[in-house]
Amino acid sequence: MFWEDHVSGWAGDPAAPRRLVCVIDGEDEHERLAGSAWGATRVADHGWEASPERRMVLTGTRDELLSRALGRGYGTRSQRWSMQMGLLNCDARWVMRRPDPAWEGLAALHRRHGAYNVSCTARGGPAAELPARRLYETDTGAHADIEEHMGSPPPRVADPPRNPGGDGMLSLPEHSSRAEGVMAGICAEIPLGFTPELLQAARYHDWAKSHPRFQDALLAGSGAPRDVHWAKRRPRIRLELDGFYHELVGGCAVSCTGRFPDIVAYLVMVHHGRFHAGVPRVEDELPATPLGGGIEEPGIGFLMEPARWDAISRRLYGRHGPFILLYLEALLRAADMRAG
Known part of the structure; x- marks a missing residue:
């Protein structure tokens, strides 16, 4: 018993x-x-x-x-x-x-x-x-007690449906919109006070897939049109990226815009389970990129020095602790997995 x-x-x-x-x-x-x-x-x-x-x-x-x-x-x-x-x-x-x-x-x-x-x-x-x-609602330092949010936990839910991958190509705007939609559903069930940051991270997590190196690798041998930014290909193929990590480039780009809380850039950076401890020097650029939902990022060039990212990550670990950051990462990655 x-x-x-x-x-x-x-x-x-x-x-x-x-x-x-x-x-x-x-x-x-x-x-x-x-x-x-x-x-x-x-x-x-x-x-x-x-x-x-x-x-x-x-x-x-x-x-x-x-x-x-x-x-x-x-x-x-x-x-x-x-x-x-x-x-x-x-x-x-x-x-x-x-x-x-x-x-x-x-x-x-x-x-x-x-x-x-x-x-x-x-x-x-x-x-x-x-x-x-106590959790921070944003990087501004406003607090939100977890007990207040979890006073009425949601009922048990069935296995959530995944967006079917199917065969063919999935565009970056469509995948980004799907990921944000799944993330909104997760946040409705687990309201942690980080909803705006998680939604932004879901929308921007694959921004750097618009990079020519990623697009060339994804479209190798494919007849898909090159005037569209693509995020996924079915069936999957092994991508020859030669050391290019879209999450690394995307996290640096998000941070260098100066428009997002540090935690959004961090979540974009780690959403494939890498780059928790440090990053190399990253100097790159991204083309103008539609991300769905009426969002189109203009082209951007940026430089991220290791010392700058080290200071950002240290602030985040000091403020939120490693376990909360790992949990938020897991929520974002779940949304990405279910978005096709």
Whole structure:
């Protein structure tokens, strides 16, 4: 009855975190949880990260779960490490049969750096709730208490539909509009006080795909018209980009416009799970680019020095802490995944 009691208590608590993370000892325990009314998803399965607003039961062994929570996902591609780390350290209630030194260390990091709505229950005792960190609505420093936003959590939702990729090409304006639309839906379910910044990041996350190097790689061997900026190609092909990272160039461009909060540029920069720690010197330019929704960015040339980006990222980590930034990154990446 150990797992049944915990699932029942979590399911009956509308204020409980969205993810019930169950540290299991073996496959038989997963099957028992999967047979409950809520079902269960293995943390090693692909795709659960795309539904951050959904209430779900996640299962995994100690190694599977703690390695992901500590940013080194066992058996996971490195690009997914930060996304899973954000979702397992925020809006999550962990359940384990016995105390674990690794969890104690992780909980100490939560207390030191701030984490949103995370707790742990060991041996069936009461959840050791960590205080919710006060979040900044914007980089201006206005606060928003998480408890105020989460007073009435949304009901459980079904698996969210993905925009079908299909075959052919997806334009940059269409993909950007889709991503912003999905992001708006996620923010409606998880109102964290960062909605404007997340919507801007969703709209601009692939801005640098308009770069000629990306367009040439994407359109290689394709008969698609060259007077359109494209974002996706189906079926996927291996892009020969020779060290060009659109998220790096896009994050620098967003920052250098001077029109967006630093956190928007940061989220654009990290939305493929890279460039959390530092960036090289980036001097480049982007052509005039339609991004959908009536937005057309004029051509821009820019220069980002490593020291400048280091100062930006240090301010963000000092203000929000790593776990909140990882969580916001996970929300943006979920919107990108579901936008086709």
